[in-house]
Amino acid sequence: MEVTDVNNVKIYNLSCGKTFPDWLPDRKKRQLLKKEPSLKRRIELIQDFEMPQLCNTINLSSNGEYIFACGVYKPTMRCYDLNNLSMKFERCFDSEIIKCKPLSDDYTKLVFMFCDRYVEFHSQSGRYYRLRIPKFGRDLDYHPPNCDLFFVGDTSDIIRLNLEKGQFLNPYQGSSTSFNCCKVNPFHHLLVCGSTDGQVEAWDPRIRERVGSLDCALSALTVDPQGIPAIRSIAFKDGVNLAVGTETGLVLLYDLRANKPYYTKDHMYGLPIKSVVFHQEWVISMDSKVVKIWDRETGKPFTSVQSQYDLNDLCLVPETGMFFLACENQKIQSFFIPSMGPAPKWCSFLDSIVEELEEDQDDAIYDDYKFVTTKDLEEIGLNHLIGTNLLRSYMHGFFIDHRLYNKAKATSNPFAYERYKKKKIAEAMEAASGDRVKLQPKLPKVNQELAKKLYDLELSGDGSRKAKQTVALLKDERFKSLFENEDFQIEQDD
Structure with a gap:
């Protein structure tokens, strides 16, 4: 465990430290544990929480008991049972996974979108069905009331697949050339899609028509006039608050009742915003270099997390201070910030460990002084x-x-x-x-x-x-x- 202090906020990195190679026998591991004190003090929160080479996406199930991590090489999906803090199963594929979406509250129903236009549906026993979508996809989301699965990608159409009928429906005709991301609002089920033209289009699945659009490029150009920024990520806080991440490193906060953002945050790196998440009164935004946590109303920075590896995806455990980062490394990064919330119930022992570290910290302040x-x-x-x-x-x-x-x-x-x-x-x-x-x-x-x-x-x-x-x-x-x-x-x- 590594403890850093950024802006007077303690950040606990739970994934750092020495680990044992897979080929090392158990006897040798026990001998190293006796000799190396640093190996005894390490915290292995989830056993084998890593990928063969790197991790692309990471998701949490709706009931908060399972984590789905996808990476390469070979193309792999691993499911981790958080109650047992270990890997539950692993599945390998023929091509790289772009997106993974759980359709049920647990691990029993999953959908995978691949880079070769194929889409696979999996049950708890394995692959259930495989089909191919008309265009290359970039993102997907599920609309439970209508059982519609939406795909966006290298096309102006929003592809619809009805899982109840088992057939494609007429797509939504968007005004943009292509889309990068899509998100279904869990409160009023509005479908919002971010395009490469800097537009955010909203569709109502009940009437199957577009009900509005936001010109994010016009608001972003006033801050960074380097061209039309594409939309890379979208997140909802509630029924009206929307966060939009652009290709040029800007985060725009909108009220859906207004056509202009009420706050604009610049990451100052010029890198695409890959993920945006609302957490209580904060906004967590991530590019490939840094994760910034800042106040939603004032934009005041709360803290930030940097990694020596390029970041790919962010997964926040709701109502807690823990989040996971998928990066260009075998290990999946795990961070815990007590100031943001308590530890999850499946690792409640972290709270007592943090309290012990806070008590023992004063003894080590003057280690290098006489x-x-x-x-x-x-x-x-x-x-x-x-x-x-x-x-x-x-x-x-x-x-x-x-x-x-x-x-x-x-x-x-x-x-x-x-x-x-x-x-x-x-x-x-x-x-x-x-x-x-x-x-x-x-x-x-x-x-x-x-x-x-x-x-x-x-x-x-x-x-x-x-x-x-x-x-x-x-x-x-x-x-x-x-x-x-x-x-x-x-x-x-x-």
């Missing part, structure tokens, strides 16, 4: 740094960087290493001669403690001038009375 007092600073000649940014006041002293402290200490006392070296040599020689019989010197009756201290200093071999003068007291006749006459006895408690 605590010193004012006296210590005077000894190494750094007392003139008091009041600067190089010293951080704390209680009765200061915190100083280890590197600066060691450098100053070596400069102020250049012979410290030589004394340390002699001390270590003496300790090693004493340890080597530890089994020998030691002759205890005969101590005088007067001032025994002083005499013992002088004997120990003589045995230590300290060659300093002060030490030689001190040891000379034992042999100098002028100080003989110090160890014989009781009048010279040193009173320790006086």
Whole structure:
């Protein structure tokens, strides 16, 4: 787990850290767990949550219990059971998957759109039916009341396939040359399609007619006059609030009752907005480089998430602070932001882990610093740094960087290493001669403690001038009375 702080918001990356290779045997994995502490501390939220090479799309079922991830190579779809935090099944295909859409609340009914114009319907037992649509598709969505499946792509027609009758119906005739995305509003079931001409067209499936359109290109040109921007993504918050992502990196927020956006957000990267999601009072927009989370009313940035790999798709777990990112990497990125909401019920243990990390964080703030007092600073000649940014006041002293402290200490006392070296040599020689019989010197009756201290200093071999003068007291006749006459006895408690 990696913790980052962007705009004073804690972001927990749950997919970072070391992993075991697939070919590694279980015995070797257990041995590595004992040796590597970083492997013990890692969090594997969902087991085998990855693709063979990279992930293109990621979806969440309506009941919030299954995740569907599609990627290459080979073209693969993997279904993950969130209650068991593991992969439920895997299915491989002949061509690359462009879009995946669950038709039921769980994993029992799925539809896949491929890059070669084929569409496959799957049940829980496997592939149920396969057909081909008239044009190459780019997006699809399902309208449950009429059982209509809509396809948009490299054509001005919006293709309709009725799943109850099992046949194609007359398509909707759009005014644009082609469409990139489509979305059915879950509140009033209005079909909204984004075109390559910068137009958003709305269709009512009840009367099978176009009921309105928005000219997003005109609003986007006032901000970035680089050509007509195509519409790449669409999202609904409720029945009236609509978010539109453009090819030039703009996010336009609309009220369907007005023909102009009430707010325009620029990602400043000039990259297509691949996904837009509403979450409470925030908008989550994603391009291939960054995920930005910002306030829906004011546009004030809340936080952002960057990845070292190009991003392809975004999947948010509703009413929580967790989301998944499909990217150009084997691992599917998992992020948790406690400020956005609690952890999902299937991984509620994350809340307690985050609380423990918050409590233990203060202990690791000064790992690279050393605590010193004012006296210590005077000894190494750094007392003139008091009041600067190089010293951080704390209680009765200061915190100083280890590197600066060691450098100053070596400069102020250049012979410290030589004394340390002699001390270590003496300790090693004493340890080597530890089994020998030691002759205890005969101590005088007067001032025994002083005499013992002088004997120990003589045995230590300290060659300093002060030490030689001190040891000379034992042999100098002028100080003989110090160890014989009781009048010279040193009173320790006086």
